[in-house]
Amino acid sequence: MTVYCVIITIVALILLVLLIRLCLAVMSCEKQIRYIRREQTSMKLSRSFAFRPMDRIIDHFEQLRRESREMKRDQQRNQQQTKEMLAGISHDIRTPLTSISGYIEMLEHADAGEQQRYLHIITARLRDMEELLDTFFVYARLQASEEEIECRRQPIYPLLCESVLSYYAQLQEKGIAPQMICVDEQVQGVVEEASLRRIFQNLIVNVIRYGADPFTIQLYPQDDRLLCIFSNACIESFDVNAIFQRFYKGDAARNTKGSGLGMAIVKELCEQMDIEVQAEKREEQLTITLRIPMSAHSRTTSSMEAL
Structure with a gap:
C-alpha cells in the first residue's frame, strides 16, 4: 500500500511539474505575442516547452503571420x-x-x-x-471581369489572315512585308474568336510601332498545341523580360503614342484562354510564341499541371 502511495505521489508531482511548465510556456507565448503586436516586429515565437498541441498552435500562428505579411x-x-x-x-x-x-x-x-x-x-x-x-x-x-472566356474549336489561319490584312496598309507604310508560313490552313485551336483576334492585332501593332523587316508569322502544330510564332527585327533596345508588363515601353518608344498596355492585354487574354505565351530576344530579333490548345483535353491537362 505504501509503495502505491509513493508511486501516485511521484506521478502527481511529475504531472504538476508538467502543468506548471505548460502554464509558463503559455504565459511566455502570450507575452511574446503582445510584444510582437506592440513593436510590429518579425521575430518568431520561441518554443520553451515541447508539447505537440502547443507546437501546432504556434505553427498556425506563424502561418497566419506569413499570410498577413503577404497580403499586406x-x-x-x-x-x-x-x-x-x-x-x-x-x-x-x-x-x-x-x-x-x-x-x-x-x-x-x-x-x-x-x-x-x-x-x-x-x-x-x-x-x-x-x-x-x-x-x-x-x-x-x-x-x-470574373467570367471565364468561352472557347471553341475553330480554324486559326483565317483569323490570322484577317488581322494581317486589316493592318497591311500600315505595314507597307513602315516598309514591312509580312511573310506567313502555314503547314495546314485548316488546323484548329480551342480559342475565343474576338479575344484571339485582339491578340493578333496587338502583336501586329507592336511590330508596326517598334519593329522592322524581316517580319514572319509561322503557324504549325506541335504535340497537342498549335504554335503561332511572330518574329521581327528590333529597331530599339528594350527589356524582353518586361515586355508584358503594364505601361512598359522600350527606351526609344517612351515618347511615342502607344499606351504600353497592348502586350499586357496579350498576356491577360492568353492566360484566360490557356494559351502559353513567351517572348525571346536573340541579337536583333524578337520572337513571340503562342502555344494554342488544339483540344479541350490539352486545356484541361495544362490547367491540372498548373495546379
Whole structure:
C-alpha cells in the first residue's frame, strides 16, 4: 500500500511539474505575442516547452503571420500599380489633348491651306485618343471581369489572315512585308474568336510601332498545341523580360503614342484562354510564341499541371 502511495505521489508531482511548465510556456507565448503586436516586429515565437498541441498552435500562428505579411505586400503592390496606372493614363491622354488644344489655337490665325492641314492633324490626334481609351477600356474590363472566356474549336489561319490584312496598309507604310508560313490552313485551336483576334492585332501593332523587316508569322502544330510564332527585327533596345508588363515601353518608344498596355492585354487574354505565351530576344530579333490548345483535353491537362 505504501509503495502505491509513493508511486501516485511521484506521478502527481511529475504531472504538476508538467502543468506548471505548460502554464509558463503559455504565459511566455502570450507575452511574446503582445510584444510582437506592440513593436510590429518579425521575430518568431520561441518554443520553451515541447508539447505537440502547443507546437501546432504556434505553427498556425506563424502561418497566419506569413499570410498577413503577404497580403499586406500584395495590397501595397496593388496600390503602387494603381498609382502607376493612373499616372500612365493621365500622361497618355494629356499628350494628345495638349497637342489638339495647340492646333485649335493655331486655327484662328491660319489661312485656308493651313487650316486643312491643322484639321487633318487634329483628326489624327483624336483617333490616337480613341485608340488609347479603347485600350484602357479593354484592359480595365479584363481586370474587372470574373467570367471565364468561352472557347471553341475553330480554324486559326483565317483569323490570322484577317488581322494581317486589316493592318497591311500600315505595314507597307513602315516598309514591312509580312511573310506567313502555314503547314495546314485548316488546323484548329480551342480559342475565343474576338479575344484571339485582339491578340493578333496587338502583336501586329507592336511590330508596326517598334519593329522592322524581316517580319514572319509561322503557324504549325506541335504535340497537342498549335504554335503561332511572330518574329521581327528590333529597331530599339528594350527589356524582353518586361515586355508584358503594364505601361512598359522600350527606351526609344517612351515618347511615342502607344499606351504600353497592348502586350499586357496579350498576356491577360492568353492566360484566360490557356494559351502559353513567351517572348525571346536573340541579337536583333524578337520572337513571340503562342502555344494554342488544339483540344479541350490539352486545356484541361495544362490547367491540372498548373495546379
